Amino acid sequence: MRQTEHLVHKYLRSSKRFPHIWCAGCGIGIFMQALIRVIDQNEYSKDDIVLISGIGCSGRLPVYVDFNTLHTTHGRALTFATGIKLANPRLKVITVMGDGDAVAIGGNHFIHAARRNVEIASFVLNNSVYGMTGGQSSPTTPYGVITASAPYGNLEPDFDICRLAEAAGAVFVARATVYHTQLLDRLIDKALKKKGAAVVEVVSQCTTYAGHFLKLKSPVDMMKWQKNNSVTVEKAKQQSEAELEGKIVIGVLVDRERPSYHEQYQSLLAEKSKI
Amino acid sequence: MRQTEHLVHKYLRSSKRFPHIWCAGCGIGIFMQALIRVIDQNEYSKDDIVLISGIGCSGRLPVYVDFNTLHTTHGRALTFATGIKLANPRLKVITVMGDGDAVAIGGNHFIHAARRNVEIASFVLNNSVYGMTGGQSSPTTPYGVITASAPYGNLEPDFDICRLAEAAGAVFVARATVYHTQLLDRLIDKALKKKGAAVVEVVSQCTTYAGHFLKLKSPVDMMKWQKNNSVTVEKAKQQSEAELEGKIVIGVLVDRERPSYHEQYQSLLAEKSKI
Amino acid sequence: MSNTKVSSLKNPRYEIRIAGAGGQGIILAGIMLAEAGIIQDLCVAQSQSYGPETRGGNSISEVILSNTEIDFPQSTELDVLIALTQVACDRNLPDMKEGGLVIVNSDAVQRVLWDSLVSIPFEEIARKVGETRAVNVAALGSLVPFCPLLDRRALTRAIASRLPSTKLEANLQAFDKALRFARRAKGRLKYAGITEEYEI
Amino acid sequence: MSNTKVSSLKNPRYEIRIAGAGGQGIILAGIMLAEAGIIQDLCVAQSQSYGPETRGGNSISEVILSNTEIDFPQSTELDVLIALTQVACDRNLPDMKEGGLVIVNSDAVQRVLWDSLVSIPFEEIARKVGETRAVNVAALGSLVPFCPLLDRRALTRAIASRLPSTKLEANLQAFDKALRFARRAKGRLKYAGITEEYEI
Amino acid sequence: MNKVEIYRGWCKKCDICIAFCPQKVLEADEESYPTVVSPEKCTGCLLCEMRCPDFAIVVNKDEESRKETGPAAGK
Amino acid sequence: MNKVEIYRGWCKKCDICIAFCPQKVLEADEESYPTVVSPEKCTGCLLCEMRCPDFAIVVNKDEESRKETGPAAGK
Amino acid sequence: MRKVVKKQVLLQGNEACVEGALMAGCRFYAGYPITPATEIMEIMAEKMPETGGVFIQMEDEIASLGAVIGASLAGMKSMTATSGPGFSLMQEHIGFAGMAEVPCVIVDVMRAGPSTGLPTQLSQGDVMQARWGTHGDHPIIVLAPSSVYEFFELTVQAFNLSERYRTPVILLVDEVVAHMREGVILPAKNSLEIEERPHPTVPPEWYIPYADPGTGVPPMPAFGDGYRYHVTGLYHDVRGYPTVRTDEVEPLIHRLFTKISKDFDRLQWFDAFETEDARVTVIAYGCVARAAHRAVRQAREKGLKVGLIKLKILWPFMRRTISGILANSQKVLVPELNVGQISREVKRVNESRCEVVTLNKVDGTPIKPAEILQKLGEIYS
Amino acid sequence: MRKVVKKQVLLQGNEACVEGALMAGCRFYAGYPITPATEIMEIMAEKMPETGGVFIQMEDEIASLGAVIGASLAGMKSMTATSGPGFSLMQEHIGFAGMAEVPCVIVDVMRAGPSTGLPTQLSQGDVMQARWGTHGDHPIIVLAPSSVYEFFELTVQAFNLSERYRTPVILLVDEVVAHMREGVILPAKNSLEIEERPHPTVPPEWYIPYADPGTGVPPMPAFGDGYRYHVTGLYHDVRGYPTVRTDEVEPLIHRLFTKISKDFDRLQWFDAFETEDARVTVIAYGCVARAAHRAVRQAREKGLKVGLIKLKILWPFMRRTISGILANSQKVLVPELNVGQISREVKRVNESRCEVVTLNKVDGTPIKPAEILQKLGEIYS
Numbered sequence A, B: 001m002r003q004t005e006h007l008v009h010k011y012l013r014s015s016k017r018f019p020h021i022w023c024a025g026c027g028i029g030i031f032m033q034a035l036i037r038v039i040d041q042n043e044y045s046k047d048d049i050v051l052i053s054g055i056g057c058s059g060r061l062p063v064y065v066d067f068n069t070l071h072t073t074h075g076r077a078l079t080f081a082t083g084i085k086l087a088n089p090r091l092k093v094i095t096v097m098g099d100g101d102a103v104a105i106g107g108n109h110f111i112h113a114a115r116r117n118v119e120i121a122s123f124v125l126n127n128s129v130y131g132m133t134g135g136q137s138s139p140t141t142p143y144g145v146i147t148a149s150a151p152y153g154n155l156e157p158d159f160d161i162c163r164l165a166e167a168a169g170a171v172f173v174a175r176a177t178v179y180h181t182q183l184l185d186r187l188i189d190k191a192l193k194k195k196g197a198a199v200v201e202v203v204s205q206c207t208t209y210a211g212h213f214l215k216l217k218s219p220v221d222m223m224k225w226q227k228n229n230s231v232t233v234e235k236a237k238q239q240s241e242a243e244l245e246g247k248i249v250i251g252v253l254v255d256r257e258r259p260s261y262h263e264q265y266q267s268l269l270a271e272k273s274k275i
Numbered sequence C, D: 001m002s003n004t005k006v007s008s009l010k011n012p013r014y015e016i017r018i019a020g021a022g023g024q025g026i027i028l029a030g031i032m033l034a035e036a037g038i039i040q041d042l043c044v045a046q047s048q049s050y051g052p053e054t055r056g057g058n059s060i061s062e063v064i065l066s067n068t069e070i071d072f073p074q075s076t077e078l079d080v081l082i083a084l085t086q087v088a089c090d091r092n093l094p095d096m097k098e099g100g101l102v103i104v105n106s107d108a109v110q111r112v113l114w115d116s117l118v119s120i121p122f123e124e125i126a127r128k129v130g131e132t133r134a135v136n137v138a139a140l141g142s143l144v145p146f147c148p149l150l151d152r153r154a155l156t157r158a159i160a161s162r163l164p165s166t167k168l169e170a171n172l173q174a175f176d177k178a179l180r181f182a183r184r185a186k187g188r189l190k191y192a193g194i195t196e197e198y199e200i
Numbered sequence E, F: 001m002n003k004v005e006i007y008r009g010w011c012k013k014c015d016i017c018i019a020f021c022p023q024k025v026l027e028a029d030e031e032s033y034p035t036v037v038s039p040e041k042c043t044g045c046l047l048c049e050m051r052c053p054d055f056a057i058v059v060n061k062d063e064e065s066r067k068e069t070g071p072a073a074g075k
Numbered sequence G, H: 001m002r003k004v005v006k007k008q009v010l011l012q013g014n015e016a017c018v019e020g021a022l023m024a025g026c027r028f029y030a031g032y033p034i035t036p037a038t039e040i041m042e043i044m045a046e047k048m049p050e051t052g053g054v055f056i057q058m059e060d061e062i063a064s065l066g067a068v069i070g071a072s073l074a075g076m077k078s079m080t081a082t083s084g085p086g087f088s089l090m091q092e093h094i095g096f097a098g099m100a101e102v103p104c105v106i107v108d109v110m111r112a113g114p115s116t117g118l119p120t121q122l123s124q125g126d127v128m129q130a131r132w133g134t135h136g137d138h139p140i141i142v143l144a145p146s147s148v149y150e151f152f153e154l155t156v157q158a159f160n161l162s163e164r165y166r167t168p169v170i171l172l173v174d175e176v177v178a179h180m181r182e183g184v185i186l187p188a189k190n191s192l193e194i195e196e197r198p199h200p201t202v203p204p205e206w207y208i209p210y211a212d213p214g215t216g217v218p219p220m221p222a223f224g225d226g227y228r229y230h231v232t233g234l235y236h237d238v239r240g241y242p243t244v245r246t247d248e249v250e251p252l253i254h255r256l257f258t259k260i261s262k263d264f265d266r267l268q269w270f271d272a273f274e275t276e277d278a279r280v281t282v283i284a285y286g287c288v289a290r291a292a293h294r295a296v297r298q299a300r301e302k303g304l305k306v307g308l309i310k311l312k313i314l315w316p317f318m319r320r321t322i323s324g325i326l327a328n329s330q331k332v333l334v335p336e337l338n339v340g341q342i343s344r345e346v347k348r349v350n351e352s353r354c355e356v357v358t359l360n361k362v363d364g365t366p367i368k369p370a371e372i373l374q375k376l377g378e379i380y381s
C-alpha cells in the first residue's frame, strides 16, 4: 500500500525546510496544520491568500506555506495587512501574530484594526511568553510566575486578548486552544469567512520556555492543562466569576455585524471616483 | 471692595502667558481650572505633583501651571509617567492627554498603563478631533461626520475610551463632561486618590474644529449638547442599549482594587534589596 | 542638466506683505492676490508664516509679483506692507524698502513712524457692508491704486473664485470702498517713490 | 591616551572550539573551559555563535587560552576542534591549524579526513553514567591530556561551579571516563605536533 | 450681595458664563463681553466661575452664601 | 483497517500523538518514536494527525471509516 | 499630438506634491497628520477617492508606512507624508522597505528639530537623518525640491525612481517650499514619462523573486498576481527565504547597493547657474537655493564671478558633479538651514581641492539673499 | 586605602555592561527584549531589585526610552539596551532627551541590518544612525568598546558623560564584544570617579532651569526636589517655556552643541599601538580593532611599519586625533563591518593628506586578522 500523502504537502513550500524550526511539541505547528486544513476545505485559491506575520516564533509560519506571504516587523503585521486589503479587496488577508507581537509592541495596531474593521482574519498564537527571544514575560504571562525577565516573579497582571478585541470593536472574537483542534478548525473557518475584523486567540504551548515557568514539564502536560482548564462559552455563562478565575473560555465570544471598512470604501469609490 | 483673586492665580506660572493659547470657549481651560481646584482642596504640595502631557492642544496645559511639568512627545506621556512614578513613588503623577494623543498614536501605552497598574491619574480630554493640527478625524470622531481628513465623512467607528481602559485593566474608570463641572471635580478627586491606574475621560469641546463638523456652532451649543446627551451611570443602568446609543454615560464606571505596580515593587525591594 | 546664465536683476519685482492676527483672513487675502497675478499671467510667489498658535497669534502673508522668473520667493524689502494690527505694524516695519508704502488699518493702528503712509478704516468698512470678516478683502482693495502690476479686474475675479457666493457681494462692496479710500489717500501722499517708478 | 609598543607574537595561544547542535550544552562547556582558565589566572576569551534557530541549529563555542594578553579574541587557526556531530565536523574542519587536533564524538561522526584524530564515544559515556546531557562535560574531559595549558583540577572546579549539585557526580564520572579514553587515544596518535610544542 | 467680577483682559467672549448662569445674572454688552445685569439675583453658585475656560470670571461671595455653600470654589 | 503512518524524518518525539490517542493505538518505541502497537483499535478519528505539530503522522482511513467520518482531515 | 497651451495655476507646494503623485500614478495614501505636512494628507483624502485610489488615516506614522508598504506589495503605487517626529518613527519601516525592495515614496516636510522643536518653522535639519536614520547599511534616494513646480516634478520622479529601483524614495522638503504658492504650468497627462516597477515575464513556476536579472532590480509581481512568493525583512536568498549563508547574504547586500550605484551617472540632478567661470560656487538646495540664486545674480551684477549649483538629489550624494565643481572653483560656499549637513559631504569629497565655506542658520528663519551675498563678498578673492 | 589584590572574573560583555552601569550608579532600567541585547535586560531584572533600583519591562522600545527619560527626570541614573530595530524606534525619544537635556544611557548591541536582517550575526552597521538617527540638528556622544573590560569601563564613562553634559549617551557595541567572555579584574567600588549631573545651588526662587551657568550645562534638580520647572521638546527659553523668538532659539541650539564641543580635547579617547613611526595606520573600533591589533603585531613581526588607532569614542568624531594620524601616515586603512561608515568621516577630515583605504565586510562574519594583514601587505609601500 502506498504511503499516504499528508494534506499539508499540497501547501508546503519545499520539504527542504523541514522539519520546521519550532521545538518539539510547540503548538504553532498544530495551528498551522489547522489553518491549512480549513483553507483546503474551503478551496480558496492559494493565489488569493496573503498570510502576514510579525516577528517571533509564530512569525516564522508564513515562510513554510505556499501563499503570498509576508514576514513584517515586530508588532506591525496588521498595518501591512490593512494596506494590502484596501489595495486589493479581492485578496483574503490573514495575519498570524504572537502574543508579544500582537498585544505588547503591536497593541495599538491590534485595537485599531479591531475598531477600523478592515476585513482581516487575525490569529494570535498566545503562548504567554516571548518564545523567540528566550522566555521573557509577555503581556499575557500570568501574574506571579518566574520568567527570564521576571526572576522574582511577574508583577504585572495579564491582558485578556479577547476582551481587548471586543472592547476595541472587533466584529468576531473567539478563542480555542491547540488541544481543541476541532473547535479550532471551526473558529478558523468562521474567522476566514467573516466580513470584517475577526480575531481568534489560539492558546498554544511554548514547550521550551513557558512550560518551565508554568511548571508543566512536557508538551503533553501543557496540552492536558489546556484540556482541563478550558470551559466552553456556553458552560461559562452558567458559572460565576470566581469559578471562571484562571479558566480558558473557549468558543465564539463575539459575533456581530457592522459594515467593514473596505465595503464602505468601495461604496465611496463608486460614488466619487471619476474614472 | 478689592478685586477678588481667582483661585487659579495661586497655581499659574506667570500672567505674561495669559490669556492662554486655547480658542474662545475651548473646554481645556475648564478642565484645567477643575484640576487646580481639586489639587487645592486636597492641599497637595506643588512640589510633589508632576503633570505630564503629550502633544496637542491639551498638551499645552502643563506649561501654565506651577508644578513639576513635562511636555513629552505625541502619544507617549504615560511612558514618561511610568518612569517618574517608579523612580520616585512619593510623587503624585498626573497625565493630561488629548484623545488623539491617548488613543490614536498613544493607544498602546494607554492600554498597557491600565494593565500594569502603576499609580497614575490620567485625564483624557476628548474633543473628538485633532485640534492642534487643524481638525482631522481622531479615533473618537463619530462615524459619518465630515472632518479635515474625512471630506466625504468618517468611515471609522469610534473608540469608547472608557471601555478600552476597563478591558485593559484600569482600576478606576470614569467619565464627565466639562459641562458637568461639579461631577468633574468629584471624579478628578477620586482619580487623584486612587492607588493604581485611574482614567477619567473628560468630554470636552473643540470649538474651532469639532463644532463645525458636529454642526454645533458655538461653545455654548456644544456644552448644551453635552448637557442634553449625558446620562448618569445610575440612570444608564436602567436603560436599554438602544436608548443609550449616542449618549454620554457619565459618572464612575469602574472602581476596583488591585495592588498597584509600585506597591508590589516596593515589597520586592524590601525583600531583595541588599542596600 | 542645464547651466544657465542668470538674467539681469533689472526686472521689476513687487513685494507685498499683509500682516495681522490669526483669524483675520490674511492668508486667504495673500492667496487671492497671488491668484490675481496668475490671472494676469505674471510670475507670482505667495508665502505665509504664523506662530505655533495658529489661532490668534501673529500672522503674515506675502506675495511677490514679477514679470519674469522669481528667484527668491520671499520678500527681501517690502514694497508694500498692509498692517491690520498695531503689533503687526510694529513688527513688520523693519522689513520695508526705503520709500516703500505702508497701509494701516486705522481702526487698530495708532502709531506709525513711516513717511509714506496710508490709513484706512478697514474694520469700519467691513462693518458698514455688513460682513465683519471682509477686512481682508477690503485690504486688497486698498492695494489697487498703488500697485502698478495689479489689474483690478483680475483681482476681483480672484476674490470671486475664493469666496462663497453668498459672501461675495458684501466683500466686493468692501473692496470698492477701500479702493476709493486708497485713491483719495494717494493724492495726499507726501512721497510715494516706489509707485511712481512703474506708473507709466 | 596610551601609545604602546605591541609585544611579540611569540606567545603561546591555544585555540579550542567545541561544535555541535543547539541543545548539546556546547556554550556551557565553553564557559566552563574559560572559567578553568580564569581559575588558573590565564588570559581567556570565550565566544560562541549559533544560527537564528537557537534551538537545534548548528552551534559553536570557542575558547582562547593564553599566558599573555589576547589581542584577537576569536580563533584564527584552531589548535583543537571537538566535533559532536557530523555536520559540525564537516563545517569546522577548514578552520583547523595544520597539525591541529580533531576530537570527534564517535557516536555521531563517521567520516573525518584529518590526520591527527581522536574518536571518543561521548554519548555512550554519557548514557553509561546515567546522565545523557553530560556529553558536553565529557567532551571537556577529553581535552585534558592534549592541552598543556589546562589544569585538570581547575577544570573540574569550573565544572562544579556551573552545575547543579545533583548533576555533578554523574558529570564528573563522564569527565573522567572521557579523559581516560583520551589518554589512551593519545598514545596511539600518529602525529600530534601542536601538543608536543608545549608539552615540556 | 455676591459680587461677580469679569477680567476683560483674559475673557474671550465665549458666552459660556452667560448661557449657563441659572439666574440669568449675566448678559453680553455691546462689545460682547459678559456683564452683570442683575447682581441681586446671583446666588453665588459659582457655576460661571467654574465653567469659564479663561479664568476670567470670579465670584466674590457674600457672608450668607459663604455660610451656605462654603467660601469659594477652591476652598 | 486504518493505517497510521509516522514519518520519522520530521517527528520530534513530542509524545502528543501517543498521549491523546483515544484508543491508545500508539506507543513510544525504544528510540522514543511513536509506533503503532494496536492498529486494529484505530477508529480513524484523526486526532493524532491533527495534533501533530510536525505533520509527521498521517492516517490512511479504510473504507468503513471513510464512510462514517469522511475521507481525510483535509477533505 | 495636438499641443494645448496650458495656463498657469496657483498651487501650494504641498498641493503640487499631490498633483505630482497623481500624475505618477499614486493610488494609495496612508498617513497621520503633522504640521507642516498635513495638507498633503488632507488633499489626498479628497483626491484619492476621486481617482479610484485609496486613502486611509492610520493610528500613527509607523502604521502609515506599514500600510503603504502593504499596498505597494499588493501592486499600488503608494506614499505617505510626515515631518520630523513622524519621520523618526518611520525609520524601522524605511529599512524594511529597503530590505524587502518595496517601492514607496515618503515625504518629509522638515520642521525645526530636534524633538518637537519648532513645528511651524523652517529648517533643513533632516538631511543626514534621511540618509542614515534606519539601522544597518542601506542605500537610499533622497530628492529635494526648491520650488513649487520642482516639488511637483520631483514627486513624479520620486515615484519613477522608486519603481525603477524598487526602493523607498524620500522627498525632503522645507517648510517654505511646502507652504508657498507659485504659479505653475502642469504638463499634460501623457507628456511625462511614468515608470513602472519591472514585472516578471516568466510564468510563476520559473519566477525567482530575488534573482538578479542583470539590472540588479528583480521583477516584482503584485500579491494576487499568481506569483506566490515570500517577503521578509530578514536577510534572504534569491527565493526570498531567510538565510545566514555568507555566500547568499553578501550578494544580497551588494545588489541592494549596486542596483542604484551603477546608475550614479544618471542620478546627477542639479541646475547650474553661471558656474562655468565661477571662482566661488555656491552649493545649495531647497529654499536656500532660491536665496542663493538671487544672491548670485546680485553678485554678478557687481562683477563677481560666482555661480550656483542647485542640488535636486541629495542622496546618493552627487560626488561626480561636486568633484567637478570643486576642481574648478577656488572656493565653494554651502549655505544651509542646519549646522552643516551637506557641507560635510562636500568636504568628504573635496580632498582639499578648494576651500569649503559654510553658512548656517538654525533659528527657524530663512537665509536671505543678502546674507549669502555678504558672505560671497567676504570670501571672494 | 588598603589595596586588595582583586582576582579575574569571567564575564560576558553584556554582563560587564551591567556591572559598569551598577558601578556608575544606574538605578533604573526599562527595556524590551531583543537579540543580541536581551542579556542586559535579563541581568538587570535580577540586579536592580538587589541594589534598590527599579527594573521594568515595557511594552516596546519607545515606551522603554520614555520611561528611562522620566526616571532620569525624577533623579535616577537610567538606561536601556536594544538592537537595530528597537534602536530605530527609539530615535524620536533620543531627540527628546537631547533637546530636554535629560541624561540617559542607551546601549545598541548592533546586529546585521537593515531591517530584521541577521538578528544573531555580527555587524557595525549602526554607526551613522547613532549620530544621525533622530530628526533635526543635535549633538550626540557615542562610545564603542572592543573588549569585555572596555565594555565595563565605557559603560561607567557613558553614565559620567551623560551626567556631565546632560545628554543621552549611546554605547554602540558589536555582537562579538557583547557576547564573548573574557577574564576581567573589576576595579574596587570607590576607585572609579563617578560623576553626577550638576545640581542647582541656588534656592528654587532663583533657579532658571536652562540658563547657561558658563559651562553650557545648566544645573538639573530632580522632579520633587522643590525646583518646579517645565520640560519640553519644543524650542524653549531659559525658563523652559516654548518660544519661537530667534534670539532665544539660536542660543539654545548653540548651547546644546557647544556644551560638548568645547570639550573636544577631553573627548579624544583612543588606544594607540605602534603609531609613532607607522607608515600605514589602521583606524578601527569594536571587535575589528582586536583583529587589527593582531594583524599589526603580525605585520610588525614581518618588519612592516604599521600602527593602530583604536577608537573608543566614535562621536563626536575625533577630528583632532585623526588629523594628527593622517598628517603623519602615508596611508590609513579603515576596516569596518559595514559598507564604510567611519571611513567617510576619516575622508572628510583627511583633506587629501594621505590615502584612505577601506576594508569592508557585511556578511555577518568577523573581519579576521589575516584579512587585515593581507590588506596591509597590499597597500604598504
Ligand SMILES: Cc1ncc(C[n+]2csc(CCOP(=O)(O)OP(=O)(O)O)c2C)c(N)n1
Residues within 6 Å of the ligand: A055, A056, A057, A058, A059, A073, A074, A097, A098, A099, A100, A101, A102, A125, A127, A129, A130, A131, A132, A133, A138, A206, H032, H033, H034, H035, H061, H085, H086, H089
Ligand atoms: C522592534 C523589535 N523589538 C524587539 C524585537 C525582538 N523580538 C523578536 S520576537 C520577540 C517577541 C516574540 O514573542 P511573541 O510575539 O509572543 O512570539 P513567540 O516567539 O512567543 O511566538 C521580540 C521581542 C524585534 N525583532 N523587533
Ligand SMILES: Cc1ncc(C[n+]2csc(CCOP(=O)(O)OP(=O)(O)O)c2C)c(N)n1
Residues within 6 Å of the ligand: B055, B056, B057, B058, B059, B073, B074, B097, B098, B099, B100, B101, B102, B125, B127, B129, B130, B131, B132, B133, B138, B206, G032, G033, G034, G035, G061, G085, G086, G089
Ligand atoms: C509623532 C508625531 N506625530 C504627529 C504629530 C502632530 N500632532 C500634534 S498634536 C496632534 C493631534 C492632537 O490631537 P489630540 O491628541 O486629540 O489633542 P487636541 O489637540 O485635540 O487637544 C498631532 C497629530 C506630532 N507632534 N508627533
Ligand code: SF4
Residues within 6 Å of the ligand: A021, A022, A023, A025, A026, A027, A028, A057, A058, A127, A131, A132, A205, A206, A207, A208, A209, A210, D055
Ligand atoms: S521557543 Fe517556544 S514558541 Fe518558540 S518554537 Fe520553541 S516551543 Fe515554540
Ligand code: SF4
Residues within 6 Å of the ligand: B021, B022, B023, B025, B026, B027, B028, B057, B058, B127, B131, B132, B205, B206, B207, B208, B209, B210, C055
Ligand atoms: S483648536 Fe480646538 S482643542 Fe485646540 S484650543 Fe482651539 S478649541 Fe481648543
Ligand code: SF4
Residues within 6 Å of the ligand: E002, E004, E020, E021, E022, E023, E024, E025, E026, E041, E042, E043, E044, E045, E046, E047, E048, E049, E059
Ligand atoms: S455665581 Fe451662579 S448665579 Fe451668580 S452669576 Fe455665577 S452662575 Fe450666575
Ligand code: SF4
Residues within 6 Å of the ligand: B025, E006, E010, E011, E012, E013, E014, E015, E016, E017, E018, E034, E051, E052, E053, E054, E055, E056, E057
Ligand atoms: S466664560 Fe469666561 S471667557 Fe467666556 S465670556 Fe464668560 S468670562 Fe469671558
Ligand code: SF4
Residues within 6 Å of the ligand: F002, F004, F020, F021, F022, F023, F024, F025, F026, F041, F042, F043, F044, F045, F046, F047, F048, F049, F059
Ligand atoms: S486516528 Fe485516532 S484512534 Fe487512530 S491512532 Fe490516531 S488518534 Fe488514535
Ligand code: SF4
Residues within 6 Å of the ligand: A025, F006, F010, F011, F012, F013, F014, F015, F016, F017, F018, F034, F051, F052, F053, F054, F055, F056, F057
Ligand atoms: S505528535 Fe508528531 S512529532 Fe509528536 S511524537 Fe507524534 S508524530 Fe512525532
Ligand SMILES: [Mg+2]
Residues within 6 Å of the ligand: A056, A098, A099, A100, A125, A126, A127, A128, A129, A130, A131, A138
Ligand atoms: Mg509568545
Ligand SMILES: [Mg+2]
Residues within 6 Å of the ligand: B056, B098, B099, B100, B125, B126, B127, B128, B129, B130, B131, B138
Ligand atoms: Mg483631541
